[in-house]
């Protein structure tokens with residue numbers, strides 16, 4: 001099978017300016033709901049791109065936990081590789097690849113840590129196993145065996161037995177504040193529909209982009 005021959009026509013309905021909400025967050029909300037109801041696997045899984053001081057792009061999947069007018073929030077370890085890159089360069093790009101709907105959404109903007117109170121609220125809502133997991137992993141650092149991780153799990157379970165698992169100081173959320181949001185809808189013969197929202201001092205500016 002030649003990978004170069006793998007292609008698919010995108011038979012989906014078009015996207016017009018009149019279909020779009022003036023606000024990209026509300027437009028995202030509509031498309032997110034479409035992805036959820038269409039049964040897309042993990043519609044809240046998004047690629048998160050960062051680049052540290054050396055400018056080398058880096059990319060991984062994280063889960064969107066919630067979004068509103070302030071931005072898009074994910075949770076992670078504040079000592080991880082992505083966190084170190086965000087310290088050097090607090091800007092990121094997000095990608096939602098909703099291929100089953102012939103759609104993708106791209107978001108770019110500055111990134112800020114959410115408040116401790118906000119992280120605590122979210123942490124408290126997580127299953128206990130995930131809370132313990134946050135304590136156990138020095139995310140992105142090398143470890144010599146899985147056994148060591150399992151030992152640490154047993155240790156943390158003993159330590160927090162019978163009580164609430166506290167929020168680790170090294171764990172919490174980041175909010176990507178959108179400055180550019182692009183909605184892409186696949187169309188036949190590669191004549192796709194693309195609309196870009198750019199944040200300006202007078203609100204969101206929307207334009208169609210060539211495919």
Ligand SMILES: Cc1cc2nc3c(=O)[nH]c(=O)nc-3n(C[C@H](O)[C@H](O)[C@H](O)COP(=O)(O)O)c2cc1C
Pocket residue numbers: 042045058059060061062063064074075076077080081082083139140
């Ligand atoms: C579907 C999926 C969801 C994930 N969600 C998260 C997440 O919400 N937070 C997180 O820190 N890592 C998540 N990961 C793991 C990351 O992709 C990555 O391995 C980890 O965050 C370490 O990345 P880093 O070394 O660049 O910091 C997820 C991975 C997958 C495949």
